[in-house]
Amino acid sequence: MKRLSILVVEDEAMIAFLLSLVLEGLGHEICAIEGDEAGAVAAARRCRPDLMIVDEHLGHGSGLAVVEEVLQEGPTPHIFVSGDTARILKLMPGAIVLEKPYFEADLEQAIWRAVASPLVVSPIDSMQSVARSF
Secondary structure, eight states: OOOOEEEEEOSSHHHHHHHHHHHHHTTOEEEEEEOBHHHHHHHHHHHOOSEEEEESEETBEEHHHHHHHHHTTSOOOEEEEESOHHHHHHHOTTOOEEESSOOHHHHHHHHHHHHHOSOOOOHHHHHHHHHHTO
């Protein structure tokens, strides 16, 4: 896999730091680490990452909102990480989600799936199609 520029969106500083070490160990570059919604959106605009790894629940904001806003400007592969994967999959049935805690091998597989995915669906699109199906 090619070296990716990755934006880490995680409000727990230690988790963000450890995740960045693992990602760098896998040969990737961390373009930014952000812990809140506004900072994450600004960082995505600034560094145009190849991939975003986004904690769904942020202390100040929502990871879902981060992805939604970034995707309005164009497709960006992303992975959600959460302790509550069911909630994300309900809102975004096709999302790539890692349940905390996860193993390095799970992270590698999720990265591969995210960058290989031909379609990047926004939370709004997913919610609208879920609403239409009822």
